[in-house]
Amino acid sequence: MSVRVVARIRPLLQAELEKDQIVTSHIGPDGTPTMIKIPNPKNLAEEFSFQFNSVYEQSATQQEIYDAEVAPTVKHLFLGYDVTLFAYGSTGTGKTHTMRGGKSLADRGMIPRLLSSIYRKSRTIEKSSNGETNVAVSMSYYEIYNDRVFDLFDAPEKRTATGLPIREAEGGKTVVVGLTEVPCRSLKEFEALYDKANANRSTGATKLNSHSSRSHAILCVKVTITSPTETRVSTASAIDLAGSEDNRRTGNGKDRMVESASINKSLFVLAQCVEAISKKQPRIPYRESKMTRILSLGQNNGFTVMILNLAPVKSYHLDTLSSLNFANRTKKIEVREVENEPIFKGPPRQTTGGALAGGTMQRQPLRPLSNGINVNLTANRDATTKNEKPPKAFAVYSDRSRPTAPKGVLPPKSSPLKRNADNSLLGSSRPSKISRPTPNFIRRGPEATTLSKASIETLVEQKVSEILAARALNAPDPAPTKTVSEEVQRRLDSIEKRLAGQDGERAEGLSYLFMAKQHQARGEDGSALKMYELARPYFPDNEKLQSKIDRLREKLATKRVEEDNVGTIPAQKPTSSNPYSRERRDYENDDGDESYHDEAEESAYHDSEDDDDNDDGGSSHRARPRKQRGTQGQGQRQNRKARTSSPDPLTRHNLSHADARVYTDEQAESETGTVTPRTRYLLDVINSRDVSKIRTLSGLGAKRAEGIIEYLNAEAEAGAGSEAEDDMPGNNHDRCFMLRSWTDLTRLRGVGKKTLETMREAVLV
Numbered sequence: 001m002s003v004r005v006v007a008r009i010r011p012l013l014q015a016e017l018e019k020d021q022i023v024t025s026h027i028g029p030d031g032t033p034t035m036i037k038i039p040n041p042k043n044l045a046e047e048f049s050f051q052f053n054s055v056y057e058q059s060a061t062q063q064e065i066y067d068a069e070v071a072p073t074v075k076h077l078f079l080g081y082d083v084t085l086f087a088y089g090s091t092g093t094g095k096t097h098t099m100r101g102g103k104s105l106a107d108r109g110m111i112p113r114l115l116s117s118i119y120r121k122s123r124t125i126e127k128s129s130n131g132e133t134n135v136a137v138s139m140s141y142y143e144i145y146n147d148r149v150f151d152l153f154d155a156p157e158k159r160t161a162t163g164l165p166i167r168e169a170e171g172g173k174t175v176v177v178g179l180t181e182v183p184c185r186s187l188k189e190f191e192a193l194y195d196k197a198n199a200n201r202s203t204g205a206t207k208l209n210s211h212s213s214r215s216h217a218i219l220c221v222k223v224t225i226t227s228p229t230e231t232r233v234s235t236a237s238a239i240d241l242a243g244s245e246d247n248r249r250t251g252n253g254k255d256r257m258v259e260s261a262s263i264n265k266s267l268f269v270l271a272q273c274v275e276a277i278s279k280k281q282p283r284i285p286y287r288e289s290k291m292t293r294i295l296s297l298g299q300n301n302g303f304t305v306m307i308l309n310l311a312p313v314k315s316y317h318l319d320t321l322s323s324l325n326f327a328n329r330t331k332k333i334e335v336r337e338v339e340n341e342p343i344f345k346g347p348p349r350q351t352t353g354g355a356l357a358g359g360t361m362q363r364q365p366l367r368p369l370s371n372g373i374n375v376n377l378t379a380n381r382d383a384t385t386k387n388e389k390p391p392k393a394f395a396v397y398s399d400r401s402r403p404t405a406p407k408g409v410l411p412p413k414s415s416p417l418k419r420n421a422d423n424s425l426l427g428s429s430r431p432s433k434i435s436r437p438t439p440n441f442i443r444r445g446p447e448a449t450t451l452s453k454a455s456i457e458t459l460v461e462q463k464v465s466e467i468l469a470a471r472a473l474n475a476p477d478p479a480p481t482k483t484v485s486e487e488v489q490r491r492l493d494s495i496e497k498r499l500a501g502q503d504g505e506r507a508e509g510l511s512y513l514f515m516a517k518q519h520q521a522r523g524e525d526g527s528a529l530k531m532y533e534l535a536r537p538y539f540p541d542n543e544k545l546q547s548k549i550d551r552l553r554e555k556l557a558t559k560r561v562e563e564d565n566v567g568t569i570p571a572q573k574p575t576s577s578n579p580y581s582r583e584r585r586d587y588e589n590d591d592g593d594e595s596y597h598d599e600a601e602e603s604a605y606h607d608s609e610d611d612d613d614n615d616d617g618g619s620s621h622r623a624r625p626r627k628q629r630g631t632q633g634q635g636q637r638q639n640r641k642a643r644t645s646s647p648d649p650l651t652r653h654n655l656s657h658a659d660a661r662v663y664t665d666e667q668a669e670s671e672t673g674t675v676t677p678r679t680r681y682l683l684d685v686i687n688s689r690d691v692s693k694i695r696t697l698s699g700l701g702a703k704r705a706e707g708i709i710e711y712l713n714a715e716a717e718a719g720a721g722s723e724a725e726d727d728m729p730g731n732n733h734d735r736c737f738m739l740r741s742w743t744d745l746t747r748l749r750g751v752g753k754k755t756l757e758t759m760r761e762a763v764l765v
């Protein structure tokens with residue numbers, strides 16, 4: 001079934017005027033409000049309509065929304081399904097109000113109401129089973145702030161600078177290592193913990209919201225139902241995303257800008273993921289931000305409800321269109337309704353709650369996670385017998401395929417908890433249950449080529465976890481595992497070096513560059529200049545960076561002179577000689593033109609990007625490396641097509657953050673020069689399509705070498721352009737597909753990032 005998407009229009013705030021309202025709800029085909037209408041910013045007489053599962057008007061109460069959208073999921077939670085609830089919207093649109101709410105009973109948000117229902121249902125189940133069935137509730141709560149994960153049960157002063165690591169456990173789940181999981185046995189206990197943890201959440205004042213969330217907050221409530229015959233675990237995740245921000249309106253200072261860049265980047269990646277999923281694209285860029293890795297939208301099973309929060313007024317016009325478009329895509333995401341497998345057992349045992357009795361928070365030791373579904377339970381069972389704390393283990397699914405449970409582990413179900421068929425939720429017809437097969441629309445990389453390689457990867461991960469754990473606990477590093485080979489040790493050293501050494505500094509420099517680009521794309525030249533200047537010490541010999549700074553200074557000086565002369569920023573037509581022209585043109589286009597078509601918009605962005613400094617050394621910024629640059633005329637044709645295409649009002653944000661798309665460590669290559677000599681060498685060898693040459697690269701066997709050539713040929717065969725480009729008149733595909741950058745290399749099928757790093761490190765140039 002699809003993600004259920006409902007829209008909520010918040011009431012006018014004190015400073016907002018009734019006459020400025022532009023967002024309206026309308027009755028849909030089923031006779032209930034399901035449609036949102038909003039004028040086209042370019043032509044106010046024209047309206048865009050968006051259809052959702054439900055629409056809540058300004059007067060809707062918390063109770064109404066809870067009853068209709070969240071309460072129906074509770075029974076499914078108790079039947080072993082995971083439930084994900086998240087709030088999306090621009091800053092100041094009411095996400096936190098919806099999820100957390102106010103203090104009064106009527107104002108309580110979805111989260112406290114959900115917990116209230118969970119406890120009520122738990123008591124009912126325990127009572128009706130005459131105490132034979134026990135329900136334990138525990139919670140974890142963390143935030144993703146500036147792309148780092150922090151446990152909200154930790155006071156801010158106790159946080160480490162790097163935050164908690166996340167990683168993929170063997171079972172294919174993304175897990176936060178070292179997260180606290182707190183048992184809470186009553187609503188009262190929950191509320192005390194939740195309030196305390198919320199006080200640790202990063203918030204701050206912006207011009208748009210005096211109490212703005214600066215992080216994505218993720219609450220996971222684990223429900224463990226233990227009957228005499230089986231144990232079921234399911235998780236309700238409630239996510240209050242930070243809101244996207246337009247820094248021309250927030251009045252953010254430097255620190256807020258850093259937060260803002262991080263918020264916008266992660267939301268941009270989320271939008272990219274949603275777009276990729278909804279278009280069934282083979283590559284979903286989950287890995288490009290921690291939030292998307294953890295959320296793994298479209299990969300988590302169970303029920304997902306998204307509440308789209310909207311402000312009704314004109315000042316949010318473009319943000320609202322952007323959000324509506326995002327939500328429109330989200331509703332196309334199919335979520336597989338899969339029940340968590342129960343664990344069957346022999347004699348009854350103590351529950352998790354019992355094991356962790358006392359209401360004290362317990363820091364779980366950092367240790368490698370075990371595999372598979374219901375990892376908590378297996379771990380808890382061990383913990384009970386050994387009187388140890390259970391390892392942390394909850395997760396939303398990540399983009400790795402998950403092994404199916406070995407045959408014979410789970411006998412056929414005969415549970416008293418087994419539900420009656422209930423197809424009522426969300427009005428869908430439910431598919432029959434399946435046992436977590438791999439979603440077929442996600443292209444998987446080939447399995448590791450050899451067993452030894454796979455075990456090396458595991459050992460490396462295991463060792464890194466141990467080291468991180470030792471550091472976190474301020475204990476001496478554990479002795480190396482006997483089985484760690486020289487090869488593993490060498491790679492560990494290199495990973496350690498990368499984590500702690502120069503690369504850390506470089507990463508900081510890169511983050512300044514990234515923010516600078518974001519500001520520049522938005523036309524915030526002053527802030528962009530500041531960020532470039534902050535990046536400068538990290539790349540002292542980089543002439544390109546220096547000349548960028550010089551150009552920006554010049555541009556700002558020109559702007560100041562113009563402002564002095566005219567008294568205001570000129571609304572002039574861009575000219576090629578005016579250094580101010582490109583950004584104004586982009587900005588004006590995306591606010592005003594109908595350049596809304598995604599594919600074409602992307603091309604338009606890249607074309608205009610090329611017009612600028614040509615500083616990316618080729619295609620390294622591009623999401624689709626196989627796009628071949630056309631001539632200037634071709635680029636213009638693409639732009640023209642973009643502007644006449646369908647009025648899809650996405651996304652000033654997309655355009656603004658286009659450079660966030662693949663901004664990783666490797667963008668150093670585009671920012672700090674062109675492709676590095678080592679990468680150039682790798683590219684040359686791979687582009688040669690010569691198996692014997694490719695095999696000489698470290699870490700590649702014959703099989704992978706052939707796989708690489710197959711990939712190159714397939715890409716060439718597929719044509720060197722996107723669907724949008726395919727339609728372009730005069731677009732001649734370059735049939736000889738070439739990789740041009742490190743980013744292109746990261747897209748090679750079957751070659752992981754670690755292997756790439758090994759290959760690069762082994763190049764002697």
Ligand SMILES: Nc1ncnc2c1ncn2[C@@H]1O[C@H](COP(=O)(O)OP(=O)(O)OP(=O)(O)O)[C@@H](O)[C@H]1O
Pocket residue numbers: 009010011013089090091092093094095096097098209211212213214241242243244309
């Ligand atoms: N349904 C509502 N009823 C009354 N007030 C509301 C409602 N929704 C939002 N508000 C008010 O609007 C303001 C902004 O709401 P909130 O802080 O929840 O926004 P947000 O989307 O979480 O913002 P940010 O992303 O910046 O954290 C708050 O003052 C809140 O009380």
